[in-house]
Amino acid sequence: MARFHNSAYAWRRPVVALLLTSIFITQLAAADDDGYEREHLAAVARQLDLLDRLAKQSASTAPESRPRYHFDYRRLDADLQRMRSGINDYLTPQRAQPRDPSALLGDYRQDAEQEDDR
Numbered sequence: 728m729a730r731f732h733n734s735a736y737a738w739r740r741p742v743v744a745l746l747l748t749s750i751f752i753t754q755l756a757a758a759d760d761d762g763y764e765r766e767h768l769a770a771v772a773r774q775l776d777l778l779d780r781l782a783k784q785s786a787s788t789a790p791e792s793r794p795r796y797h798f799d800y801r802r803l804d805a806d807l808q809r810m811r812s813g814i815n816d817y818l819t820p821q822r823a824q825p826r827d828p829s830a831l832l833g834d835y836r837q838d839a840e841q842e843d844d845r
Contacts, residue, residue, distance in 0.1 A: 765818060772814045779807050 786800035 768814050768818055772811060775807055775811050
């Protein structure tokens with residue numbers, strides 16, 4: 728009977744080890760995903776900077792006479808600024824500024840005589 732009892736519970740150790748390992752791996756993957764996401768968004772921000780420089784260069788060399796259809800560089804610049812600010816806001820979130828705490832007195836014990844004087 729003792730052998731049956733031990734063999735009935737023998738599956739618990741490998742299952743618990745497997746569960747703990749899978750939880751650990753999942754946590755590592757989630758942490759790595761955040762790092763990769765930040766790297767990719769930083770790369771996108773650099774590419775937006777490059778695109779902005781190229782667009783400004785193209786806008787400066789665009790012909791003065793406007794054909795019927797032309798590329799709207801001002802709208803592109805506004806859209807690039809909006810995308811860049813959204814990515815930068817995500818990568819460096821604004822945190823609340825620490826408040827300036829006032830000094831604490833720390834003496835909370837009063838004698839009964841002092842309490843009557845108040």
